[in-house]
Amino acid sequence: MDKKIRVRFAPSPTGYLHVGGLRSALYNYLFxxxxxxxxxxxxxxxxxxxxxxxxxxxxxxxxxxxxxxRDEGVFLKDTTSNLxxxxxxxxxxxxxxxxxxxxxxxxxxxxxxxxxxxxxDLVAAGKAYYCFCEQTRLDAIKEERIANKQAPMYDRYCLxxxxxxxxxxxxKSNCAYTIRLKVPADEIIEFEDLIRGKVSxxxxxxxxxxxxxxxxxxxxxxANVIDDHMMGTTQVIRxxxxxxxxxxxxxxxxxxxxxxxxxxxxxxxxxxxxxxLSKRMNDVAVEDxxxxxxxxxxxxxxxxxxxxxxxxxSTQEVFSLQELERVFDIKRVHKxxxxxxxxxxxxxxxxxxxxxxxxELYQKSLEFFAQKDFYKSxxxxxxxxxxxxxxxYLKKVxxxxxxxxxxxxxxxxxxxxxxxxxxxDKNLLRWKDMSDxxxxxxxxxxxxxxSAIDESDWEIKNIEEKLFVAAGDKKGDLLWPxxxxxxxxxxxxxxxxxxxVLGKVESLQRLQKAxx
RNA sequence: GCCGCCAUCGUCUAGCCCGGUCAGGACGCCAGGUUUUCAUCCUGGAAAUCAGGGGUUCGAAUCCCCUUGGCGGUACCA
Numbered sequence: 001m002d003k004k005i006r007v008r009f010a011p012s013p014t015g016y017l018h019v020g021g022l023r024s025a026l027y028n029y030l031f032x033x034x035x036x037x038x039x040x041x042x043x044x045x046x047x048x049x050x051x052x053x054x055x056x057x058x059x060x061x062x063x064x065x066x067x068x069x070r071d072e073g074v075f076l077k078d079t080t081s082n083l084x085x086x087x088x089x090x091x092x093x094x095x096x097x098x099x100x101x102x103x104x105x106x107x108x109x110x111x112x113x114x115x116x117x118x119x120x121d122l123v124a125a126g127k128a129y130y131c132f133c134e135q136t137r138l139d140a141i142k143e144e145r146i147a148n149k150q151a152p153m154y155d156r157y158c159l160x161x162x163x164x165x166x167x168x169x170x171x172k173s174n175c176a177y178t179i180r181l182k183v184p185a186d187e188i189i190e191f192e193d194l195i196r197g198k199v200s201x202x203x204x205x206x207x208x209x210x211x212x213x214x215x216x217x218x219x220x221x222x223a224n225v226i227d228d229h230m231m232g233t234t235q236v237i238r239x240x241x242x243x244x245x246x247x248x249x250x251x252x253x254x255x256x257x258x259x260x261x262x263x264x265x266x267x268x269x270x271x272x273x274x275x276x277l278s279k280r281m282n283d284v285a286v287e288d289x290x291x292x293x294x295x296x297x298x299x300x301x302x303x304x305x306x307x308x309x310x311x312x313x314s315t316q317e318v319f320s321l322q323e324l325e326r327v328f329d330i331k332r333v334h335k336x337x338x339x340x341x342x343x344x345x346x347x348x349x350x351x352x353x354x355x356x357x358x359x360e361l362y363q364k365s366l367e368f369f370a371q372k373d374f375y376k377s378x379x380x381x382x383x384x385x386x387x388x389x390x391x392x393y394l395k396k397v398x399x400x401x402x403x404x405x406x407x408x409x410x411x412x413x414x415x416x417x418x419x420x421x422x423x424x425d426k427n428l429l430r431w432k433d434m435s436d437x438x439x440x441x442x443x444x445x446x447x448x449x450x451s452a453i454d455e456s457d458w459e460i461k462n463i464e465e466k467l468f469v470a471a472g473d474k475k476g477d478l479l480w481p482x483x484x485x486x487x488x489x490x491x492x493x494x495x496x497x498x499x500x501v502l503g504k505v506e507s508l509q510r511l512q513k514a515x516x
Numbered sequence: 517g518c519c520g521c522c523a524u525c526g527u528c529u530a531g532c533c534c535g536g537u538c539a540g541g542a543c544g545c546c547a548g549g550u551u552u553u554c555a556u557c558c559u560g561g562a563a564a565u566c567a568g569g570g571g572u573u574c575g576a577a578u579c580c581c582c583u584u585g586g587c588g589g590u591a592c593c594a
Binding site: 010011012014044046047049050131135138142145146147148149150151152153176178180196199200201202205206207210211212213214215217219220221224239240241242243244245265267268270272302305306307309311312313314315317334335336337338339340341343344345346347348350354400401402403404405414431464468471473474475476477478479480482483484487489490491492493494495 | 517518519520521522523526527528529530531540541542543544551552553554555556557586587588589590591592593594
């Protein structure tokens, strides 16, 4: 019987969650769900130089927003209520962060003593050694090796020249030290990657990796292996940048005598210049996409498709998270890197916006309306309106805009005539080479038609019907001037839609103005 | 430099394992249509000599070898 599947997403708090990280998280999550396993979030914060204040919280809230729920690991304090009676303790190092589950700590900086102990065990077993070399010496040998066209590796000076007594003395006198892995020579290290198949590397090309830094923190390699083992991680699913260091990790698992998890290395996400997507470039933080008004469904769907597809002749491209949980197969993940191209995201987002109910669209749009100046002044000018009346009006606007929106931040943007008085060149009212009198007649006809419709019958269908009857086969003659009179714009939704949103009174007023 | 990974339309990709459809789909782009404009929607189109070269084979995107290119790693960063 196989062990219960346990996978984890393990970001470093060096900034916001970016799309590459989101994809790693998503694939881990999907793998867990598909296989009835646990999805865990741990934090790899062993590098205090690159630590960014608030990054842990930001990482978690992005993950939460997108809906990748964890079974264990690190949570924001106010989101732990639905986790049942799992062990639940407050983080030592991060206020407001909770660690939930039986395999903690889930934050590496809270586990320092353990890493140190295991590193020392390795030394005692002769599989690692103390190194007292200073950075200047390290830099020098590196330079020399590069000059000689050799791989810039550590020369094992401390292993060969420092005796056990000397080590003890230096340790006693508080000399700065690191602990290095003693990498065996002439060994072919081989492993089966879930995505790439067999990968092998000669141990001679692996440096004696530092396991414990002189500041008392473990390096990624040591900490990662130890807590993955402690957490019972069964599959390590991570970015391709880790592929070359996997043999080091395997060596460590072996040195400890532990079971080696399976590995899956995801292809990199590339920017349009085909370079690894970097945080330096804009538009990589999940938060940015949230702010721009992308729906989580679209982001998830898009990211899932970057390097994965259903296959088996299927051409399906629109997937819900729930669907992905059922059909995701890590074996179908691509090997090649994928360029992160926004065009398809926009299209997907538009698809998901169209699926929203008006209530949902309204709820999601409010915060974006609130940022718009045209909305703010409209809101002030309508202070006599009840909250319900405003809501009703906005929902009408949204109903018209729904099929025109690529993202929520565009809301109202292209239809500001719904919110403000309009001004336009009177010539715009003219349909083709219509004469002045024809234009006047057209506008008067519209006024007559709209006036005759009762407020209670003020529906798009009905308005349209009446207008079409009045227009006969010369629709442009009636509809174009009406549309411009209502919108003041060259491009806009149809006149019936405009009239419907604006209401009878305002529509008639705008028509009168056009006539004047 | 050294080590490793990868390679099908502009982009995401199907097909490759088990050789044999004009190399299929989607986004984007172009054109036309859908009871005025915009959007939606529909239809059609351009778009990859399957990185290149050599094999194997009656036949290769698919199997083998070489080359090239791209990317990643080469830290007391992750």
